[in-house]
Amino acid sequence: MADRDRVTAVSAPGKMLLAGGYIVLDRAYTGLVFGLSARINVLAQEIPTSEGVHLTEIVVESPQFLEAQWRYGYHLAEEDGGIKVTQLQVGTHITPNPFVETTLNYVLTYITGTSKHFHKRTLKSARLTILADNDYYSQPTSSPPSSAPSTGTGRFARFPVPLSGAHKTGLGSSAALVTALTAALLSHYLSFDLNSPDSKLVLHNLAQAAHCAAQGKVGSGFDVAAAVYGSCSYRRFSPSVLSSLPKSGTPGFATALDNVVHGLNGVTWDTNVGKAGVGLPQGVAVRMCDVNCGSQTVGMVKQVLTWRAQNSEAAGKLWGELQQKNEALADVLKGGWTDDIKEAIRAIRKLVKKMGAESGVPIEPDSQTELLDALEGVEGVYGGVVPGAGGYDALALLLKDDEETLKRVEQFLDGWSKEKGSLVCLLGVRGEMEGIRKEEVAVYDGWVQ
Numbered sequence: 001m002a003d004r005d006r007v008t009a010v011s012a013p014g015k016m017l018l019a020g021g022y023i024v025l026d027r028a029y030t031g032l033v034f035g036l037s038a039r040i041n042v043l044a045q046e047i048p049t050s051e052g053v054h055l056t057e058i059v060v061e062s063p064q065f066l067e068a069q070w071r072y073g074y075h076l077a078e079e080d081g082g083i084k085v086t087q088l089q090v091g092t093h094i095t096p097n098p099f100v101e102t103t104l105n106y107v108l109t110y111i112t113g114t115s116k117h118f119h120k121r122t123l124k125s126a127r128l129t130i131l132a133d134n135d136y137y138s139q140p141t142s143s144p145p146s147s148a149p150s151t152g153t154g155r156f157a158r159f160p161v162p163l164s165g166a167h168k169t170g171l172g173s174s175a176a177l178v179t180a181l182t183a184a185l186l187s188h189y190l191s192f193d194l195n196s197p198d199s200k201l202v203l204h205n206l207a208q209a210a211h212c213a214a215q216g217k218v219g220s221g222f223d224v225a226a227a228v229y230g231s232c233s234y235r236r237f238s239p240s241v242l243s244s245l246p247k248s249g250t251p252g253f254a255t256a257l258d259n260v261v262h263g264l265n266g267v268t269w270d271t272n273v274g275k276a277g278v279g280l281p282q283g284v285a286v287r288m289c290d291v292n293c294g295s296q297t298v299g300m301v302k303q304v305l306t307w308r309a310q311n312s313e314a315a316g317k318l319w320g321e322l323q324q325k326n327e328a329l330a331d332v333l334k335g336g337w338t339d340d341i342k343e344a345i346r347a348i349r350k351l352v353k354k355m356g357a358e359s360g361v362p363i364e365p366d367s368q369t370e371l372l373d374a375l376e377g378v379e380g381v382y383g384g385v386v387p388g389a390g391g392y393d394a395l396a397l398l399l400k401d402d403e404e405t406l407k408r409v410e411q412f413l414d415g416w417s418k419e420k421g422s423l424v425c426l427l428g429v430r431g432e433m434e435g436i437r438k439e440e441v442a443v444y445d446g447w448v449q
């Protein structure tokens, strides 16, 4: 095991958009976002070298998966292009990981460009280890993710497949990964206090920029906001904030990135992250169900936005009503008014169903409506919604946080799965308030080289 004092560990939560799917893409509206107990953890440490040996390598690995090691050489690109990494071959083949690679390009450029203490050519080699909580991926055996994950020991499962063969449960692994990797690099190379609001803002802006570049599109960014700030009411940034950024490694990238991260020279971040308006009544939990069947989020978003553009009056009314009902739910939850949760959720579902019916997109498909309605009848369940973009693959539930309710829900879903021939299971994951955080290295014993 490495010298613990030299290892930096951080973790970022996954996300769940309880209310505000689609409307949150427009900054006139907000989303009610929950951070999740399922976290992506990243450990950073120097690579020890023997005397006289000069290494310039960044090694990133996900030891829970097969063939999941990505090694990069790096150099300073000409004309202010920043640090550019080049993937090196491991074994016989090379598997790209665009989220890791882009994050390295962005964060190493930021680090070498901004710190006065940093000499551009002395970026030391580092090893980064990624550990994802089990609920991010369903198990290949088709057994429920929360109950039978592991061929390894302890908190993190070992999967007998490469990362590409793992079935994601949709908790936002890429945003949590980019954010945690960014935070780990900043903490490893700079003196960076993750608790300070200024540092959180730098982390947020840098991670949003890297995540959008890796994704090849600018979404609302609620997933990165959740990874940094945890549960919040989220108003997106204008996409134009990122439009001045050239491709990483090309002339001017380093300065443009610094301007973006610090909001300088004409760049103005207009994100609003409201922590104060989000909460849960005592004794109420937010939980998620995995429904084993994926949806095509990108196609769905496109179709809803096209419908909105062609039906601006009806859409305007619907978007406004949804915003109101979403805020009402946030108020009910924050206020601790347990008796009003059911009605608040029903009102949202009615409007979401309308959005789906009018745009021709299965946002809350009939199979999910049937399941949500039935779940409402289970004692201790206040209600549920299709989170995020909706579709066939997940449910979010608000329920009494006690063993009896949990048992009843599990039994109910067991029966439902048998009756319908599908696999619906309650994930272990729950809504939590906290965002990015520093971790004790001891938590990862057995996983640090």
Ligand SMILES: Nc1ncnc2c1ncn2[C@@H]1O[C@H](COP(=O)(O)OP(=O)(O)OP(=O)(O)O)[C@@H](O)[C@H]1O
Pocket (backbone or CB within 6 Å): 062, 097, 098, 099, 100, 130, 131, 132, 163, 168, 169, 170, 171, 172, 173, 174, 175, 177
């Ligand atoms: N444990 C991990 N180790 C390394 N890379 C990972 C890991 N988990 C996710 N990634 C990176 O994130 C990518 C998955 O991102 P993608 O945007 O497809 O899904 P997502 O963010 O989980 O989406 P969703 O919002 O549906 O949850 C992987 O292809 C990989 O590049």
Ligand SMILES: C[C@@](O)(CCOP(=O)(O)O)CC(=O)O
Pocket (backbone or CB within 6 Å): 016, 017, 020, 021, 022, 023, 024, 025, 170, 219, 220, 221, 222, 297, 301, 387, 388, 389, 390
């Ligand atoms: C449809 C959208 O509003 C939410 C998508 O959420 P999810 O990826 O389904 O969790 C898109 C976005 O906000 O980027």
